[in-house]
Amino acid sequence: MHMLTGMQRCVWAILLLPYLLTLSIPLDCREEQGSLSRCPSISQEKLLDRVIQHAELIYRVSEESCSLFEEMFIPFPLQLQRNQASYACITKALPIPSSKGEIQQISNKWLLHSVLMLVQSWIEPLVYLQTSLDHNDAAPEMLLNKTKWVSEKLISLEQGVVVLIKKMLDEGMLTATRSEQGLFQYDVQPEMLESMMRDYTLLSCFKKDAHKMETFLKLLKCRQTDLYNCA
Amino acid sequence: MKTAFFGRLVPAGLRCPSSEMICAVFCVFHSNFENIMAVLSSSSNLLLLLLISFLDWLSTPGSAFVTGRDHVTSSAPVEPHITECTSRNQETFRCWWSPGNFHNLSSPGTLRLFYLKKVMPTSEWKECPEYIYSNRECFFDMNHTSIWIPYCLQLRSQNLTYFNEDDCFTVENIVHPDPPVSLNWTLLEISPSGLSYDVMVNWEPPPSADVETGWMRIEYEIQYRERNSTNWEALEIQPQTQQTIYGLHIGEEYEVHIRCRMQAFTKFGEFSDSIFIQVTEIASKESTFPLTLVVLFGIVGILILIMLIVVSQQHRLMLILLPPVPAPKIKGIDPELLKKGKLDELNFILSGGGMGGLPTYAQDFYQAEPWVEFIEVEAEDADTGEKKDNQGTDTQRLLSQRISRHINIGFPDDDSGRSSCYNPDLPDQDTLMLMATLLPGQPEDREASFNAVERAPTPERGERPLVQTQTEGPQTWVNTDFYAQVSNVMPSGGVVLSPGQQLRIQESTLATEEKTQKREIKHKWSEDIEDNNQKELQFQLLVVDPEGSGYTTESIARQINTRPSSPVPGEGYQTIHPQPVETKPGATAEDNQSPYILPDSPQPQFFAPVADYTVVQEVDSQHSLLLNPPPRQSPPPCPPQHQLKAIPAMPVGYITPDLLGNLSP
Numbered sequence: 041m042h043m044l045t046g047m048q049r050c051v052w053a054i055l056l057l058p059y060l061l062t063l064s065i066p067l068d069c070r071e072e073q074g075s076l077s078r079c080p081s082i083s084q085e086k087l088l089d090r091v092i093q094h095a096e097l098i099y100r101v102s103e104e105s106c107s108l109f110e111e112m113f114i115p116f117p118l119q120l121q122r123n124q125a126s127y128a129c130i131t132k133a134l135p136i137p138s139s140k141g142e143i144q145q146i147s148n149k150w151l152l153h154s155v156l157m158l159v160q161s162w163i164e165p166l167v168y169l170q171t172s173l174d175h176n177d178a179a180p181e182m183l184l185n186k187t188k189w190v191s192e193k194l195i196s197l198e199q200g201v202v203v204l205i206k207k208m209l210d211e212g213m214l215t216a217t218r219s220e221q222g223l224f225q226y227d228v229q230p231e232m233l234e235s236m237m238r239d240y241t242l243l244s245c246f247k248k249d250a251h252k253m254e255t256f257l258k259l260l261k262c263r264q265t266d267l268y269n270c271a
Numbered sequence: 272m273k274t275a276f277f278g279r280l281v282p283a284g285l286r287c288p289s290s291e292m293i294c295a296v297f298c299v300f301h302s303n304f305e306n307i308m309a310v311l312s313s314s315s316n317l318l319l320l321l322l323i324s325f326l327d328w329l330s331t332p333g334s335a336f337v338t339g340r341d342h343v344t345s346s347a348p349v350e351p352h353i354t355e356c357t358s359r360n361q362e363t364f365r366c367w368w369s370p371g372n373f374h375n376l377s378s379p380g381t382l383r384l385f386y387l388k389k390v391m392p393t394s395e396w397k398e399c400p401e402y403i404y405s406n407r408e409c410f411f412d413m414n415h416t417s418i419w420i421p422y423c424l425q426l427r428s429q430n431l432t433y434f435n436e437d438d439c440f441t442v443e444n445i446v447h448p449d450p451p452v453s454l455n456w457t458l459l460e461i462s463p464s465g466l467s468y469d470v471m472v473n474w475e476p477p478p479s480a481d482v483e484t485g486w487m488r489i490e491y492e493i494q495y496r497e498r499n500s501t502n503w504e505a506l507e508i509q510p511q512t513q514q515t516i517y518g519l520h521i522g523e524e525y526e527v528h529i530r531c532r533m534q535a536f537t538k539f540g541e542f543s544d545s546i547f548i549q550v551t552e553i554a555s556k557e558s559t560f561p562l563t564l565v566v567l568f569g570i571v572g573i574l575i576l577i578m579l580i581v582v583s584q585q586h587r588l589m590l591i592l593l594p595p596v597p598a599p600k601i602k603g604i605d606p607e608l609l610k611k612g613k614l615d616e617l618n619f620i621l622s623g624g625g626m627g628g629l630p631t632y633a634q635d636f637y638q639a640e641p642w643v644e645f646i647e648v649e650a651e652d653a654d655t656g657e658k659k660d661n662q663g664t665d666t667q668r669l670l671s672q673r674i675s676r677h678i679n680i681g682f683p684d685d686d687s688g689r690s691s692c693y694n695p696d697l698p699d700q701d702t703l704m705l706m707a708t709l710l711p712g713q714p715e716d717r718e719a720s721f722n723a724v725e726r727a728p729t730p731e732r733g734e735r736p737l738v739q740t741q742t743e744g745p746q747t748w749v750n751t752d753f754y755a756q757v758s759n760v761m762p763s764g765g766v767v768l769s770p771g772q773q774l775r776i777q778e779s780t781l782a783t784e785e786k787t788q789k790r791e792i793k794h795k796w797s798e799d800i801e802d803n804n805q806k807e808l809q810f811q812l813l814v815v816d817p818e819g820s821g822y823t824t825e826s827i828a829r830q831i832n833t834r835p836s837s838p839v840p841g842e843g844y845q846t847i848h849p850q851p852v853e854t855k856p857g858a859t860a861e862d863n864q865s866p867y868i869l870p871d872s873p874q875p876q877f878f879a880p881v882a883d884y885t886v887v888q889e890v891d892s893q894h895s896l897l898l899n900p901p902p903r904q905s906p907p908p909c910p911p912q913h914q915l916k917a918i919p920a921m922p923v924g925y926i927t928p929d930l931l932g933n934l935s936p
Binding site: 096099251254259270 | 361
C-alpha cells in the first residue's frame with residue numbers, strides 16, 4: 041500500500057514537473073529604467089496562487105522522497121525514531137507559529153516572513169542532502185532527481201515569496217539572508233549509519249516544514265479572498 | 272565482547288601445533304575467525320544496534336500506537352499504555368490509554384497522562400489538559416495543540432512511569448479526517464445495450480475539516496461493491512467532491528461508501544455510511560425499437576412503390592423525360608402548319624399555292640437544320656463512277672444527285688395490324704399512303720419535276736429537260752430508309768420522286784405499261800431517260816419482301832438491278848418496285864430507276880399542286896400502290912380495314928402526326 045501510493049505520487053510529481061517548470065518564470069523582476077522587462081508583471085492573486093502551487097508540489101515531492109528513503113534504507117524499527125529525531129530539526133529554533141490558533145492570530149506580514157524564513161533556512165541543507173545522497177551509491181536515481189528538483193523549486197519559491205512580500209506588504213526588496221547558515225552544521229566525516237539517519241532526519245524535517253509552508257500560504261490566500269471566514 | 276560468544280579466548284598470534292589434528296583445526300579456525308572478526312568490527316555497531324532495537328521492540332508489550340496495532344503480537348503482560356491518539360481536524364487531538372493487565376490501575380485517576388512537547392530541549396512534561404475518564408481519554412484542545420511539533424506521551428501511576436519512546440508523534444501525522452457527508456448519486460446514462468449504466472456520486476467534505484480556508488487538503492476514496500459480494504472495489508483517490516462510477520449492471524444493487532485523508536498523508540479516516548444504488552430495467556427502451564422498424568419498413572415500402580411507378584409508367588416517363596424525336600418535317604413547309612388545325616393552309620401549300628416561293632423558302636428553312644430528317648432518295652450505285660459523268664444531259668442532271676439517297680421503306684414482317692385478307696406482307700394502306708405522302712421532296716426538284724412532268728407524255732427517250740437544279744440543292748437529305756420524297760406528281764398520276772429527278776416518270780407510258788402488267792410499279796423510266804448512268808437515283812422504295820426479310824434494301828435493289836425491265840412479280844413487292852439504275856450506257860430500258868410510283872389512272876388533280884407528296888389511295892390486289900385508283904377499280908375483295916377511312920378526310924396527301932401513330936407498325 042505504501043509502495044503503491046509512493047509510486048502514485050512519483051508519477052504525479054513527474055507528470056506535474058513540466059507544468060511546474062513552465063511556471064518557473066523568474067519573479068525577481070528588478071525595476072530597471074529603460075531596460076527590457078523580461079519579467080511579465082503578474083497580479084498579486086496569481087502570484088500567490090503560483091507560490092501556493094509551488095509549495096504544494098514541494099511538499100508532495102518531499103513526502104515521496106522521504107517515503108522512498110524510508111522504505112529503502114531505514115529498517116522498520118528505526119522509522120519510529122523520526123519522531124524523536126524531529127526534535128533535532130534544524131528549524132526548531134525559528135519563531136514560527138505552530139498551532140492553528142497562533143496562526144490565526146498572527147498577521148499577514150508575520151505569516152509571510154515565517155514562510156520566507158523557512159524557505160531560506162532549507163536551501164543550504166538541501167544542497168548538503170543532495171551531495172550526501174550522491175555519495176550514497178545505493179540511492180536510486182529517482183530519489184536523486186526528486187531531491188534535486190526540490191532544491192531547485194525551493195529557490196524559485198523563495199523568489200516568489202520575496203516578490204509577494206514586496207507586493208503585499210510594500211516592503212523593500214529583501215535580500216536572501218543567509219544568517220541561518222549557522223544553524224546547520226554537519227559532520228565532515230559521517231559514518232554510514234549516521235549519515236543515513238541524518239539524511240533521513242533531514243528529509244523528514246524538510247517534509248514537515250514543507251507542509252508548514254504550504255499551510256501558511258493557504259491560510260494567507262484565504263485571508264486575501266475572504267477575510268471574514270478565515271478568522 | 273566479540274569473543275564472548277565464541278568461548279575461550281585464544282591469542283591471535285598463536286601458532287598452531289601441526290601435530291595435533293584437532294588442535295590444528297581449532298587453531299586454524301580461531302585464527303581465521305579473528306580475521307573475520309576484524310572485518311566485521313566496523314559493522315558491529317550497526318548489528319548491535321539493530322539487535323537491541325529488535326529486542327527492545329519485542330520487549331515492549333504494547334507497541335507504540337503510532338506504528339499501528341497490527342504489529343502487536345506478543346502475549347507478555349501488558350502494562351498500561353497509550354492505545355491511540357488521533358486528530359480529526361488538525362486542530363485538536365485526543366488520546367486513549369489502557370491500563371493493560373494491571374487492573375488495579377483501571378480506576379480513574381490512578382493513571383495519569385503526561386505529555387511533552389519537544390519544542391526545546393528544556394521542555395518539561397505536562398499533564399493532560401482535559402481528562403475524560405469514562406473513555407480513558409485525554410483531549411487536547413486548540414490551545415494545547417501544536418502542529419509540526421513532536422509530542423511524547425507517557426502514563427504515570429503513583430510509583431511507576433510507563434513510557435514508550437515510540438509514543439511520539441506530530442499532530443499532522445495522526446490526522447484521521449471524519450468521513451464525508453451527504454453522499455448521494457445521480458444516474459448519468461444507460462448504455463445502449465441497456466445492460467449497464469454510469470452513476471455520478473457526490474458528497475460534501477466533513478464539516479470538521481477546515482477545507483475552505485485551506486487548513487487541510489483532503490482527498491477522497493470511493494469504494495463500492497455488489498450487495499452480495501465481499502470485496503470492495505476502490506476507485507482512484509482524488510481531491511474532488513464528486514466522482515463517476517462506470518459500468519454498473521442494471522438490476523443489481525450496489526453499496527457505496529467513502530472515506531478521506533489528508534493529501535500526501537497516509538492515514539485514512541473512517542468510512543462513511545453506505546448508500547445503495549440500484550437501477551432497474553427500463554421497459555421504455557423497447558418502445559423505440561419497433562418504432563425504428565416501422566419507420567424503416569415505411570421507407571422501404573415507399574421506395575418500392577416509387578420503383579413500381581417508374582417501371583410501370585416507364586414509357587410515359589420516357590416520353591416526358593426524353594421527348595420522342597419529332598416527326599420528319601416536310602421540307603419547305605413551316606412546321607407550324609403541320610400542327611393540328613391548319614390543314615387548309617397546308618393543303619394549300621401542298622397543292623402548289625405557294626409553290627413559287629416554297630422551294631426557296633423551304634430551302635432556307637431547312638438548310639440550317641441538319642437534324643431535320645428528310646427522306647433521302649439515293650440512286651443505286653451500280654457503277655458509281657458513272658455518277659459524275661452524267662451531268663451533261665438533262666436526264667443526267669435530273670437523275671444525278673450529289674447525294675445518293677436511299678429510300679427504304681421497310682416494313683417489319685409481322686402481322687400486326689393487318690387483316691387476314693391481305694398478304695401478310697402487304698402493308699397497311701395507310702402506311703403506304705403515309706409512305707407515299709411523306710416522301711419529302713427536294714424543293715429544287717420540283718421545278719425539275721415539273722418540267723419532267725410536263726414532258727412526261729413523251730416517253731421517248733430523249734433529252735428531257737430534267738431538273739437542273741438538283742445538284743445545287745444543299746445536302747439536307749438524310750439517309751433514311753423509310754421515306755422518299757415525292758417532289759411532284761404527274762398530271763397523269765405519276766409521282767415524281769425526288770431528289771433524284773429521275774423519278775419523273777412518264778406516267779402515261781408507264782401507266783400503259785403498268786396497266787398491262789398491273790403488277791408492280793416500276794419505275795420504268797428507262798424509256799424516258801436515255802441515260803442510264805443515273806444510278807444515284809436508286810430508289811428503293813418500299814420494300815416489302817414477303818419472301819425474305821422485311822424490307823428490301825440494296826440486296827433486292829441489286830436484284831432488281833439485274834432484272835430486265837420485266838416486271839417483277841407482284842407478290843414480291845408492295846408498292847414501288849425500285850428499279851435499279853443501270854449505269855451501263857448500253858442499257859436503256861429499264862435502266863432507270865427512278866423510283867416512281869405508277870398510278871394506274873392518273874388524276875389531274877394531282878398534277879402540279881402536289882410537289883412533294885402524293886397520296887397512295889389504294890393498294891390493289893397485286894399490291895401495287897395506286898395513287899389515283901380508277902373509279903372502277905374496286906377495292907380488293909377484302910377491303911382493308913384501316914386505311915381508306917382516313918383518306919377522304921385529307922384531300923391532299925398529308926398525314927397528320929396522329930395518324931402517324933396509327934400507321935406505325
